[in-house]
Amino acid sequence: MPLARSLSITSLSGLEEWDEEFDLEDAVLFEIAWEVANKVGGIYTVIQTKARLTAEEWGENYFLVGPYVESNVRTQVELIEPTNPALKRAIDKMNSSGCKVYFGRWLIEGSPYVVLIDVAFTAWNLDKWKKELWDNFSIGVPWFDREANDAVLFGFLTAWLLGEVAQCEEPPHILAHFHEWLAGLGLALCRQRQLPVATIFTTHATLLGRYLCAGSVDFYNNLADFNVDKEAGDRQIYHRYCLERTAARCAHVFTTVSQITAVEAEHLLKRKPDIITPNGLNVKKFSAMHEFQNLHAQSKNRIQEFIRGHFYGHLDFNLDKCLFLFIAGRYEFSNKGADIFLEALARLNYLLRVNHSDVTVVAFFIMPARTNNFNVETLKGQAVRKQLWETLACEKIIKRMYFYGQLPDVSKMLSKDDFTMMKRAIFATQRQCQPPICTHNMLEDSNDPILTCIRRIGLFNSSADRVKVIFHPEFLSSTSPLLPMDYEEFVRGCHLGVFPSYYEPWGYTPAECTVMGIPSISTNLSGFGCFMEEHIADPSAYGIYILDRRYRGVDESCNQLTSYLFQFCQQSRRARIIQRNRTERLSDLLDWRYLGRYYISARHMALAKAFPDTYFYQPHDSDTAQGFRYPRPASVPPSPSLSRHSSPRQSEAEEDDDRYDEDAEAEKDRLNIRQPLTLPNNHITSGIIRIKKN
Numbered sequence: 169m170p171l172a173r174s175l176s177i178t179s180l181s182g183l184e185e186w187d188e189e190f191d192l193e194d195a196v197l198f199e200i201a202w203e204v205a206n207k208v209g210g211i212y213t214v215i216q217t218k219a220r221l222t223a224e225e226w227g228e229n230y231f232l233v234g235p236y237v238e239s240n241v242r243t244q245v246e247l248i249e250p251t252n253p254a255l256k257r258a259i260d261k262m263n264s265s266g267c268k269v270y271f272g273r274w275l276i277e278g279s280p281y282v283v284l285i286d287v288a289f290t291a292w293n294l295d296k297w298k299k300e301l302w303d304n305f306s307i308g309v310p311w312f313d314r315e316a317n318d319a320v321l322f323g324f325l326t327a328w329l330l331g332e333v334a335q336c337e338e339p340p341h342i343l344a345h346f347h348e349w350l351a352g353l354g355l356a357l358c359r360q361r362q363l364p365v366a367t368i369f370t371t372h373a374t375l376l377g378r379y380l381c382a383g384s385v386d387f388y389n390n391l392a393d394f395n396v397d398k399e400a401g402d403r404q405i406y407h408r409y410c411l412e413r414t415a416a417r418c419a420h421v422f423t424t425v426s427q428i429t430a431v432e433a434e435h436l437l438k439r440k441p442d443i444i445t446p447n448g449l450n451v452k453k454f455s456a457m458h459e460f461q462n463l464h465a466q467s468k469n470r471i472q473e474f475i476r477g478h479f480y481g482h483l484d485f486n487l488d489k490c491l492f493l494f495i496a497g498r499y500e501f502s503n504k505g506a507d508i509f510l511e512a513l514a515r516l517n518y519l520l521r522v523n524h525s526d527v528t529v530v531a532f533f534i535m536p537a538r539t540n541n542f543n544v545e546t547l548k549g550q551a552v553r554k555q556l557w558e559t560l561a562c563e564k565i566i567k568r569m570y571f572y573g574q575l576p577d578v579s580k581m582l583s584k585d586d587f588t589m590m591k592r593a594i595f596a597t598q599r600q601c602q603p604p605i606c607t608h609n610m611l612e613d614s615n616d617p618i619l620t621c622i623r624r625i626g627l628f629n630s631s632a633d634r635v636k637v638i639f640h641p642e643f644l645s646s647t648s649p650l651l652p653m654d655y656e657e658f659v660r661g662c663h664l665g666v667f668p669s670y671y672e673p674w675g676y677t678p679a680e681c682t683v684m685g686i687p688s689i690s691t692n693l694s695g696f697g698c699f700m701e702e703h704i705a706d707p708s709a710y711g712i713y714i715l716d717r718r719y720r721g722v723d724e725s726c727n728q729l730t731s732y733l734f735q736f737c738q739q740s741r742r743a744r745i746i747q748r749n750r751t752e753r754l755s756d757l758l759d760w761r762y763l764g765r766y767y768i769s770a771r772h773m774a775l776a777k778a779f780p781d782t783y784f785y786q787p788h789d790s791d792t793a794q795g796f797r798y799p800r801p802a803s804v805p806p807s808p809s810l811s812r813h814s815s816p817r818q819s820e821a822e823e824d825d826d827r828y829d830e831d832a833e834a835e836k837d838r839l840n841i842r843q844p845l846t847l848p849n850n851h852i853t854s855g856i857i858r859i860k861k862n
Contacts, residue, residue, distance in 0.1 A: 169360070171689055179468065180325040182294065185280050187412065188458045189203060190382055192489035193229075193343075194340050195229060195340055195341040195343060195775070196226075196229045196230075196231065196252070196254075196255075196333075196345045197216065197222070197226050197230050197342070197344075197345065197771065198231050198232075198233055198283075198330065198341045198342065198343070198344045198345070199222070199230070199231070199232050199344075199345045199347070200231070200233040200234070200320075200326050200344060200345065200346045200347065200351045200354060201215055201232075201233075201234060201346070201347035201348065201350075202234065202318075202347075202348065202350040202351055203233025203234065203347075203352050204233060204235075204243065204274070204282060204284075205230045205232075205237070205240050205244050205245055205274050205282055206234055206235055206237050206240055206691060207240075207285065208466075209498070210372065210676050211347055211348060211372055213447075213676055214372070214447050215232065215347070216276050216277075216387035217277075217448065217450050217760060218448070218760055218764060218767070218825055219232070219274070219276055219277065219280045220276075220277040220278030220450060220760075220766070221760045221761065221764040222278070222280070222767070223278035223280045224278070224572070227626055228251060228281075229252075229254070229466070230281065231252075231280075231281045231282070231283055231325055232280050232282045232283070232336040232630055233280065233282070233283045233284075233285070233326070234283075234284055234285075235284065235285060235286075235287055235318070235322060236268065236270055236286040236287075240372075241270070242271075242437060244275055244276075245270075245272045245273065245274055245275065245282060245284065246273045246275060247270055247271065247272040248270050248271060248272050248273060249271065250271040251281070252645060253336075254285070254333050254336040254339065254340065255271075256271075257332070257484055258329055258332030258333045258336075259283070259329075260269060260780040262325075262328060262329065262332065262334055266290065266292075266642060267285070267286070267289065267325065267328075268285070268286035268289040268290075269283060269285050269286070269325075269329070270283070270284040270285075270286070271284075272284070272446065274300050277450060283329065283780070284645065285322065285325045285326070285329070285682035286400070287318055287321040287322050287325065290321060290325060291317075291321065291322070292322065293324070294321060296357075297320055297321070297324045298320060299695065300324075301320060301353070301490055304360055305356065305410075305414055306361070307338060307410045307414070308407060308413060309317070309407045310407065313407070313408075314351070314405055316408055316411070318350070319349065319350045319351075319352075319353055319408075319411060320353060321620035322350065322351060322353070322354070323351065323352070323353025323354040323356070323357060323598070324353070324357065324589055325354075325410075326344075326351065327357035327358055327361065327363075328340060328353035329355075330344055330354070330358055330363060330365055330678075331358075331361065331363055334363050334364050334365060338515075339364065340776075341366070341775065342363075342364065342365045342366065342367070342781065343365070343366045343367075343368070343771055343774060343775055343778075343780055344358065344365050344366070344367050344372070345367075345370070345770075345771070346367065346368065346369050346415060346419070347370050347372065347414035347416065347494055348370070348371060348372055348412075349371075349375060349408060349411050349814070352369060352411055352412055352414065352415025352416075353395075353411055353414075353415065353853060354529070355367045355369055355415045355418055355419055356411075356414045356415055356418045359418040360418075362646045364778070364779075365778065366420055366422055366424060366774040366775050366777065366778030366779065366783065367418070367419045367420045367778070368416045368419060368420065368421045368422075368497060369418075369419035369421075369422050369423070369776060369854060370422075370423045370424070370425070370445060371412065371422075371423075371424055371425075371429070371433055371437070372424075372425050372429075372673055373429065373671075373673040374404075374410050374412065374429070374432055374436050374437060374612060374675065375400075375405055375409055375412055375416055376396060376399060376400050376409050376436050376669060377429075377432050377436055377671065377673075378503065379399075379400075379405060379669055380394070380399060380401045381502070381503050382500060382502060382503055382671075383503060385404075385668075386691060387466045387474050387671070387719055388428075388432075389539055389718070391431065391432060391435040391436075392435055392500060392516065392577065394435070394436070394493070396409070396435075396436055396438075398417070412437065413436075413437045413438065414441050415761075416433065416438075417437070417439050418439040419774075420443055420773075420774045420777040420778050421442045421443065421770050421773050421777065422439050422440075423441055423442065423443050423445045423766075423770050423772040424441045424444060424445070424448050424671055424673070425444070425445060425673050425674045425695055426444060426694075426695025426698060426699065426791070427672055427695070427698050427699075427702075428693060428694070428695055428698050429673040429674075430444055432673075437614060440759055441768060442770070442773060443769060443770050443773065444766065445763075445766040445767050445770055446674070446695065446699055446763050446766060447674045447676065447679070447695075447763070448677075448679075448758050448759055448760040448762070448763035448764065449680065449683050449755075449758050449760065450758065451683055451756065451758065451759040451761075452754045452758070452761055454599055455622065460684065460685045460748075460752055461685070461745065461748065461749075462658070463660050464510065464660050464685070464686075464748065465660065466660075467653070467657045467660040468492070468660065468661040468662075469661075470653055470657070470661060471492055471658070471661045471662070472487045472490075472800065473553070474550070474650075474651050475487060475490070475530060475836065476553050477550040477551075477552065477553030477554070478549050478550075478603055478604070478638065479549075479550040479603045479606075479636070480549045480552050480599065480603075481598050481599040481603075482522055482602070482603050482629070482631055484631050485528040486526065486528070487741075488640070489526055489527050489642070490527070490528045490529075490530060491527060491528070491529050491530070491663045491664065491736070491737060492530050492532065492661065492662040492663050492664075492732070493529060493530070493531045493532070493662065493664045493666050493697070494531065494532040494533075494534060494595075494658070494659070494662050494664075494666070495509055495533055495534070495535070495665070495666050495667060495677075496532075496533075496534035496535065496655070496665075496677055497534075497535065497550055497667070497677055498534040498535070498536075499537050499641075501617035501670040502670060503669060503670055503672070503836065504535070504666060504667070504670075504672075504693070505666075505668030505669045505670060505717075506535070506617070506618060507619075507621065508532065508668050508722060508726045508729060509531075509668055510618070510621045510622065510627075510637075511621075511625065511726045512668075512726050512729040512730040512733060513529070513531055513625075513627060513635050513637065513733075514563060514625035514626070514627060514635075515726070515727075516529065516634075516635055516730055516733045516734055516737070517529075517627065517633055517634055517635035519730070520635065520737065521632070521633075521634055521736050525634060525664055525737065527634065527737045527855070528633045528635075528636065528760075529634065529636070529637075529733075530636045530637075530638060531635065531637050531638070531659075531666075531738065532638050532640060532651075532662070532826075533616070533618055533638070533640065533641075534640050534643070534644060534655075535636070535639075535640075535641060536641060536642055536643055537610065537611075537616065537641035537642075538610070538611040538612065538641075539608035539609055539610055539641050539642065540608070540609040540610075540611060540612060541608065541609060542607060542608055542609075542649070542650055543604050543606060543607055543608055543609055545601070546604050546605050546607045546650060547609075547649070547650065547770075548754060549603075550649070550650060552585055552775060555763075580807070588612060595610030600824065602628055602629050602630060603629045603636070604629075604737075605619065605627075605628065605629060605637055605638070605639055606619065606623055606639040606640075606641065607638065607639065607640050607641070607642075607650055607651075608640075608641050608642060610641065618639055619639065622637060624637075626774065628635040633755050636730055643655065644658050658682050659680060659681060659684055659686055660685075660686065662685050662686060663683040663686070663687075663736075663744065664686070664688065664689065664733075664736055665677060665678060665687070665688035665689070666688070666689045666729075666733075667688060667689060667690050667691075667694070667727055668689060668690075668691055668715050668717065668725070669690075669693065669694050670717060672690075672691070672693065672694035672695065672696070672697075673694075673695050674694070674696055675690060675694040675695055675697070676696075677692070678690045678696050678697075678712075679696055679709055679758050680700055681751075682711075682712065682751055682752075682754050682758060682841075683752075683755040683756060683758060684752070685748045685749070685751050685752030685755075686711075686751065687711030687712070687713070687736075687747055687751050688711070688712060688751075689713040689733075690712065690713070690714055690715065690727065691712055691714065691715040691716070691717045692715070692716055692718050694718045697712075697715075699716045700712045700714065700754075701714055703757060704754070705799050705800045706800035706801075709736070709750065710747075710751055710753075710754055710801070711747045711748065711750060711751035712751070713732045715728055715732070716728060741802060747761055750801060759861060766781075769796045772785050773785050779816065
C-alpha cells in the first residue's frame with residue numbers, strides 16, 4: 169500500500185505562518201511518560217532533549233510526570249517543594265491518602281519540574297483498580313504481566329493527580345500529553361471520568377507492529393489484511409494492545425513520530441493520526457569551522473588503540489586504511505536489520521578480496537545482551553597493547569633522546585637491557601588463536617543470533633578477511649576497562665553507521681550520526697529515512713543512504729546494501745571529508761528548534777478541541793503547504809559511486825582540484841533552511857487564537 173501524504177501537516181514550511189499570540193498564564197502542561205527520569209529506551213531521549221524547548225515555551229507551567237525510581241532520583245533529580253499552589257494541594261492530598269508522590273527538578277537541559285509517583289507503594293490498590301478497569305473498559309490484565317500491572321497503577325495514579333488539580337477553586341486549563349501504552353491508561357480514565365483535561369496521545373511504535381515484524385512476516389505490504397485481535401491474542405499481548413488502542417481512540421489529538429508509523433497506526437490502532445511529530449535533537453554548533461572533523465580524528469585514534477589490542481598478533485592490516493562501521497540499538501536481530509547487515513558484510517568481504525583492495529573494514533555490533541563478563545582474551549589483548557606501549561615509551565629511552573643536546577648516537581639510544589625488554593614485549597604480542605569475535609562471555613553463546621549467523625557466513629577475523637567483526641554486547645561507557653568511550657565519542661570516531669532496520673518508527677541512531685557529521689545507511693521503512701527522502705533531493709550526496717526494504721526481497725535489499733558499502737570503501741579520504749561536511753550541515757533539519765513546532769501545533773489543536781469556548785485553532789492546509797527540499801550539491805564528487813579510488817589515499821590530482829569550495833557550498837545550503845523558531849517567554853506565535861472573555 170502506498171505511503172501517501174494523509175496528515176494535516178506534512179512539511180516544515182506548513183507551520184511557518186504563525187502570527188497570533190497565545191497567553192499561557194492560566195494553562196498548565198503535564199507531559200506523562202514511563203521514561204521520565206527513567207532511561208528504558210528511545211522515548212527517554214525524546215523527552216530529555218525536547219524538555220528545554222518546552223520549558224522555554226511554558227515556563228513554570230510545565231510539569232513532567234513519571235515513575236519514582238530511587239536509583240535514578242539520587243543522580244538525576246533535585247527534590248524540592250512544589251511551586252504551583254494547585255499542584256501542591258493535589259500532591260499533599262494524595263500523600264495523605266496513602267500515596268508517595270515526589271516533586272523536584274530534573275537535572276537536564278531546561279531543568280524542568282518533575283512529578284514522580286511511587287507505583288510500588290500503592291500496589292495494594294491493584295486488584296481494586298483492575299476491577300474498575302474491567303467494569304469500565306472491559307480490559308482484563310493477567311496477574312503475571314508485571315509491566316502491565318505497573319501500567320495500571322501508573323495510569324490510575326496519574327488520572328488521580330490530574331483530577332485533584334482540576335478540582336481546585338480556580339483550575340487552570342489543563343493539557344496532558346501521554347506517551348506510549350504504559351502511560352495511556354491515565355488518558356482513558358481522564359476521558360471516562362469527564363475531567364476538564366485536553367489530552368494528547370503519542371505512539372512512538374505500536375506494540376503489535378513490533379511483535380509482528382519480529383515474527384518475520386511481510387508486515388508493511390499486508391497491513392490491511394491483519395486480524396489485529398487474533399494476532400495480539402496469539403502473541404499474548406491482547407491486554408496491552410487494548411490499553412494502547414483505547415488511549416489512541418480516546419485522545420483529543422493522536423500523533424505518531426513518522427508517516428510510516430501513521431499508516432501502521434491507522435490499520436492496527438484503528439485511528440488516523442491528527443498530526444505527525446518527528447523526533448529531534450538539541451544541535452550544538454561549533455564556533456570553529458569543521459571542529460567536528462578534529463573530534464572525528466581524536467575519537468578515531470582512540471578506536472584504533474582498541475583495535476591494536478583486540479587484534480594483537482594478527483594486526484597485519486594498515487589502520488590508516490581501515491574503515492569503522494557500526495550498528496547499535498536494542499538487540500532485535502531482524503527488526504534492527506542485523507541479519508542483512510551481516511550477510512552484506514560477508515558479500516563485501518568477498519568483493520574486497522577479489523578486487524585486491526587494501527582497505528580493511530571493522531564492523532562493530534553494539535547491542536546489549538546477557539553476558540557473564542568481559543572475555544579474558546579480549547582483556548588480555550588490551551593489557552598486551554598497554555604493556556608494549558609502556559615498554560616503548562620507557563622513561564630512560566626518552567631521556568636519552570631528549571637530553572643529549574645534540575643528535576644522539578643511534579647505537580647508544582638503546583642499551584642491551586632495553587633491547588632485551590623490547591624483544592620480550594614484542595614476542596608477547598604473538599598468539600596462535602584468532603582474534604575474538606565477541607568481547608564478552610555470552611550466557612547463551614550457542615543460541616545467540618549474531619554469533620550463529622557469523623558461524624554460518626564464516627567471518628572469523630582471519631588474516632585473509634578484509635572485513636572484521638566485533639560484537640560488543642553492552643552499551644558503551646567511558647568507565648569501561650575495555651573500550652573506555654561514551655557512545656557519542658565512539659560514533660564520532662566511526663566512518664559510517666549502518667541501520668538497515670525492518671521496523672524503525674523513527675530512528676535516533678542515524679539521526680545522531682547526522683548531527684555529528686557521520687554518514688549513515690537507513691531504510692525506507694524507518695521514519696528517519698522517509699523524513700530525509702521527503703526533505704532532501706539527493707540524500708546519498710549528503711551521506712544519507714536510503715535502503716529499499718519495502719518493495720524488494722531480502723536478497724535484493726542485501727545486494728543494494730553491499731553495493732552501498734563497497735562504494736563507500738572505494739571513496740578517497742578527501743571524498744569522505746567532503747561528505748562528512750555535507751552530512752553535518754543537515755543537523756539543522758533535525759533540531760528541536762524546527763521539529764518542536766509540530767508538538768506545539770498538536771498542543772494547540774488539543775486545547776481547541778477540549779476548550780472550544782476559549783480557544784480556536786485554524787489548521788493549516790496540507791495541500792497548499794510546500795515543504796522545502798535540500799537541493800543536490802553542485803560540487804564534486806557528489807556521491808561515492810563517482811569516486812573511483814580504491815583507497816583513502818589522496819592523489820595529487822585531488823589536491824590540485826579546486827572545484828569544491830566548502831565555504832561557498834555551506835552558505836548555499838544554509839539559504840535552503842529557515843531560521844530556527846524563537847520562543848519568547850510565556851507566549852508563542854501560532855495558528856491558535858485565544859478568545860477573550862467579556
